[in-house]
Amino acid sequence: MNEMDLFPYRPRSGQREMVEDIATAIRNKQHIIIESGTGTGKTICALVGCLSASLDSHKKILYLTRTNSQQQQVLKELRRINDIRSVYGLGLQGRQSTCPLARRDPELRSGTPEELSKLCTEKKRRTIDELEGGCRFYEQTIATSFDEIERYVFSDIPTVEEFVDYCDRRGICPYELAKELASKATVVTAPYAYFFVQFIRDTLLDWMSVPISDLVVIVDEAHNLPDYAREVKTLSLSRKALRHVEKEVNEFGDLEVLDGVSILDIVSAMDEALDSAVEEYLLDEDGLVPMNFLEERLMHAFTLTSRMLELATRELMVQGEIIRERKKEAGRLPRSYIFSLGAFLNFWMNIEERYYVKLILGGDNPSFESYCLDPSIAAAPLLECAASIHMSGTLSPLVEYRDSLGLPSSSPMKSFPSPFPRRNRRIFFVDDVTTKYEDLAQDEEIVEKIEDYIVNICNGVKRNTVVFFPSFNLLQRFLSDGILYRIKRKVHIEDRGMSQNDLMETVTRFKEGAEQGAVLFAVVGGRVSEGLDFPDRELELAFIVGIPYPKPTAKQRALLHYYEMKFGRGWEYTVRAPAYRRMLQAIGRLIRTDTDIGVAIILDRRAKQFSDRIELELTQDALGDVLRFFEEREKERKVSSEKTKMRKVDTKSSE
Ligand code: SF4
Numbered sequence: 001m002n003e004m005d006l007f008p009y010r011p012r013s014g015q016r017e018m019v020e021d022i023a024t025a026i027r028n029k030q031h032i033i034i035e036s037g038t039g040t041g042k043t044i045c046a047l048v049g050c051l052s053a054s055l056d057s058h059k060k061i062l063y064l065t066r067t068n069s070q071q072q073q074v075l076k077e078l079r080r081i082n083d084i085r086s087v088y089g090l091g092l093q094g095r096q097s098t099c100p101l102a103r104r105d106p107e108l109r110s111g112t113p114e115e116l117s118k119l120c121t122e123k124k125r126r127t128i129d130e131l132e133g134g135c136r137f138y139e140q141t142i143a144t145s146f147d148e149i150e151r152y153v154f155s156d157i158p159t160v161e162e163f164v165d166y167c168d169r170r171g172i173c174p175y176e177l178a179k180e181l182a183s184k185a186t187v188v189t190a191p192y193a194y195f196f197v198q199f200i201r202d203t204l205l206d207w208m209s210v211p212i213s214d215l216v217v218i219v220d221e222a223h224n225l226p227d228y229a230r231e232v233k234t235l236s237l238s239r240k241a242l243r244h245v246e247k248e249v250n251e252f253g254d255l256e257v258l259d260g261v262s263i264l265d266i267v268s269a270m271d272e273a274l275d276s277a278v279e280e281y282l283l284d285e286d287g288l289v290p291m292n293f294l295e296e297r298l299m300h301a302f303t304l305t306s307r308m309l310e311l312a313t314r315e316l317m318v319q320g321e322i323i324r325e326r327k328k329e330a331g332r333l334p335r336s337y338i339f340s341l342g343a344f345l346n347f348w349m350n351i352e353e354r355y356y357v358k359l360i361l362g363g364d365n366p367s368f369e370s371y372c373l374d375p376s377i378a379a380a381p382l383l384e385c386a387a388s389i390h391m392s393g394t395l396s397p398l399v400e401y402r403d404s405l406g407l408p409s410s411s412p413m414k415s416f417p418s419p420f421p422r423r424n425r426r427i428f429f430v431d432d433v434t435t436k437y438e439d440l441a442q443d444e445e446i447v448e449k450i451e452d453y454i455v456n457i458c459n460g461v462k463r464n465t466v467v468f469f470p471s472f473n474l475l476q477r478f479l480s481d482g483i484l485y486r487i488k489r490k491v492h493i494e495d496r497g498m499s500q501n502d503l504m505e506t507v508t509r510f511k512e513g514a515e516q517g518a519v520l521f522a523v524v525g526g527r528v529s530e531g532l533d534f535p536d537r538e539l540e541l542a543f544i545v546g547i548p549y550p551k552p553t554a555k556q557r558a559l560l561h562y563y564e565m566k567f568g569r570g571w572e573y574t575v576r577a578p579a580y581r582r583m584l585q586a587i588g589r590l591i592r593t594d595t596d597i598g599v600a601i602i603l604d605r606r607a608k609q610f611s612d613r614i615e616l617e618l619t620q621d622a623l624g625d626v627l628r629f630f631e632e633r634e635k636e637r638k639v640s641s642e643k644t645k646m647r648k649v650d651t652k653s654s655e
Contacts, residue, residue: 003052006087007044008080014416015045021414022049026059026216026387031407033222036416037393038592043070044077046218046389047187051087053216055186059386060210063189063218067531068093070220072159074189079157090153090178090185091160092194092204095120098164098175100137111333113193113200118324118334120175133331137173144172146180153181182207192225196232196378212384222390223581226404229375233355237344238367239274242267244337252323252338257315261302263338266312269301270294270341274368277360286554289358294368295349310349316342344368357558371555373562376406383408394584396613400573420594426629427587427600428619429607435470435546436606450603451478453622454543455486457601460623462489462517463540463630464510468524468586470546472496475521487519494522503527511538524548529586535593541626542590544602547609548582549575580610587614597633599626 003023004016011019018036022045025032036042050061065071071091078089095102095116101123102108102116111119120135127134127142149172152158158166160174167174182188185208194204195217205212219225245267254262273294281287299309320339328334348358348370355377359369372378382388382405395401398413433449440446454467469475475493484491492510494503507528510520514537522528525548550556556574564570583602590598601622608616619625 003049006048006051006081006084008077008084009041009044012041013419015041018042018045018414018416019049019052021412022046022389023053025389025412026050026053029387031382031388031390031411033390033395033398033402033407033411033413034416035393035395035398035414036391037418038588039419039594040416042391042416043073043220044080046220046391047074047077047081050216050218050389051081051187054386055087059214059216060185060208061187061216061218062195062204062208063187064192064195064220065189066192066221066224068161071189071191072161074187074220075157075159078187082155082157086154087187088154088185089157089187089189090181091158091163092178092182092188092190093160094191094193095175098160098178100168100173101135103164108333111335113197115324115333115335117203118328119331122328122334123331135173137171138176140170141172141176144170146177149177150181150184153177154184179207183209192219192228193232195381196229198381201381212381213386215385217382217385217388219388219390221392222401223392223394223585225379225390226375226401229378229405230372232378233372234370235344235347236361236367236369237270237341237348238365239271240365241337241340241367242270242274245341248323248337252326255319257312257319258302258304258308261304261312263316263319263341265302266298266316266341269298272301273297274360274366277368278362278366281360282362282366283554285363285551286359286361288554288558289360289368291353291358293358294345298345306349310346313342313345313349317346318342357555359555371558373559374566375404379405379407393588394581396580397572397577400569400577403567404573418591420591420596422615424594424597424633425587425591425599426617426625427602427614428617428622428625429602429604430622431605431608431618434604434606435474436604447477447481450545451481451483451486453601453603454478454545455483457541457543457623457626458487458489458519461541461626461630464514464518464520464534464538465489465541465543466520466522466528466534466539466586466589467543467545468522468529468548470524470548471551472523474545475523479521489517489519491519491521494520494526494528500527507532514538524586525582529582529589532589533592534589535596539589540596540598540630542587542598542600544583544586544600544604546604547579547602547606549579576609580613583610583614597630599629601626 003019004011007019018034022032034042054061063074065074075089075091078087081087094113096109099116099120108116123133123135124138127138152166153163164174167177188208193200195201246264249263254264256262257266277289277293281289295306295309299306317339320336320342323336324334324339351370355372355374357371357373359371361367361369402411402413430453433446458465490513492506494506510518524544560570560574563573567573587600590596590600610616
């Protein structure tokens with residue numbers, strides 16, 4: 001099959017090349033890393049490249065996404081391909097959002113995939129055995145014709161939300177049906193967890209009836225993967241979790257886990273250990289804890305050997321498992337905090353120390369955390385796949401991504417240029433301010449100067465503007481200084497911990513203010529800067545306040561040290577590269593189509609350290625430069641629309 005046979009649009013510049021690169025990588029069983037910004041059509045290129053190289057060899061494709069809207073985009077593109085050649089595509093999401101029982105019950109919705117899986121198995125067993133406490137949706141599902149559903153799914157390729165609605169109207173279970181349909185699908189699109197969490201991956205491969213060696217994996221928005229992969233292998237236990245253990249003991253009894261040591265004794269020793277760790281090791285928001293700190297505290301508290309402590313943690317898990325079973329039989333979510341306590345201690349005591357650090361995290365709910373430094377551990381199953389494709393608009397330096405994930409050094413790496421006219425965007429920086437911690441502490445006037453830049457430009461340029469702060473703390477500092485009284489435009493604010501609904505309402509109001517030119521205060525690396533689209537006039541001006549270097553926490557310092565030891569590039573890989581990506585993500589909000597125009601202003605003299613990667617211009621007259629940019633672009637727009645009008649008139653008169 002020719003690579004472009006399945007391409008449903010007229011290919012634009014670079015798209016044929018991207019499709020061919022992907023297809024070649026799959027044929028060569030490679031892991032290709034692609035940096036390609038908004039508007040390059042990477043979703044359709046990845047699908048067509050993968051399908052053209054996989055269809056005849058019976059491989060299956062797993063397209064991993066981070067958000068629902070990315071998943072919807074994959075399914076929409078599959079519909080277009082399906083018009084050319086029949087390709088079965090399916091979207092999957094977890095039980096929390098698709099199980100009809102969980103969607104109607106907040107307690108169930110809070111369950112982990114494993115807990116919901118156990119509960120579901122029990123409910124189905126009861127349904128089949130015609131016992132009380134079964135699942136009415138499952139009962140209806142097994143009584144419904146599967147053929148009709150299969151025809152609907154593989155001809156319409158609905159989004160998960162559409163499929164859930166379809167099933168709701170019939171009183172059947174979309175999760176159970178998706179399991180059945182997965183074995184017939186050639187392309188499955190699902191969240192990252194479906195591949196990087198072992199228990200879920202094993203289940204999915206079983207549903208898809210495919211060995212991992214025949215699976216081609218596409219990782220979308222891959223710049224998220226290293227952090228995600230670290231989190232997957234990280235475990236923590238908080239003070240609140242200990243309070244939940246106490247509640248569970250009140251309900252199920254305080255059993256002994258060793259002679260003379262009960263569950264509550266362990267909880268009390270854990271509380272004391274948390275207090276000591278906070279006092280001895282916490283600096284600001286976290287602190288490194290010695291590797292054997294917790295074990296030694298517990299052994300000392302009960303005069304135990306390490307072997308006895310190990311037995312105690314296993315006994316906690318056994319007791320917890322019994323509670324989970326009892327809850328399951330009672331039709332409740334099979335969750336046990338006693339089990340989680342045992343599992344945490346077991347994990348903490350048995351981690352491979354060279355890949356982990358142990359931390360105390362502060363705040364209102366202090367916790368112990370075993371933090372995984374190496375994303376290549378969770379990413380290792382990628383190497384067992386037929387091939388993988390890693391794509392994002394901000395992956396540079398590509399070699400860092402490859403090394404972090406442990407992909408082979410022979411992996412092809414490619415950057416595709418933005419298809420949008422370069423003149424439509426300019427990035428300025430100023431050299432008389434910085435948010436460098438020491439400078440801010442010494443010179444109070446810096447904050448005033450930064451504020452003056454924001455206020456003067458916001459008041460002088462009536463266009464939708466986002467001000468990206470490096471942290472909520474700094475955003476709050478500007479608010480406390482009264483910046484809102486000086487800005488003569490409507491200002492919207494992304495609050496820390498805002499619900500997704502509230503954030504979307506705030507963003508919608510901001511977008512609706514484009515005529516008058518509204519302002520939005522947000523943070524770099526947050527939901528606004530990483531995940532939202534602002535096409536056309538919805539965003540034309542962006543401030544980046546300071547360079548968004550990661551905060552030098554104990555966790556961050558440990559990461560830097562680990563990368564320095566492993567690659568000799570600690571600063572480059574763990575400080576400079578993430579800061580660069582965050583800035584690019586934020587600046588990338590400006591231009592989403594080929595007619596968008598926009599200006600970014602970085603308010604930090606350290607920006608020039610990135611001039612090898614970002615096309616930066618130093619400005620001594622920020623307001624003037626911004627106004628001139630928009631004036632010039634508006635003039636060009638007018639000329640071009642005049643020309644278009646004249647061309648139309650010419651065409652009509654010649655007709
Ligand atoms: S069969 Fe479906 S509705 Fe019933 S518990 Fe399982 S996932 Fe939920």
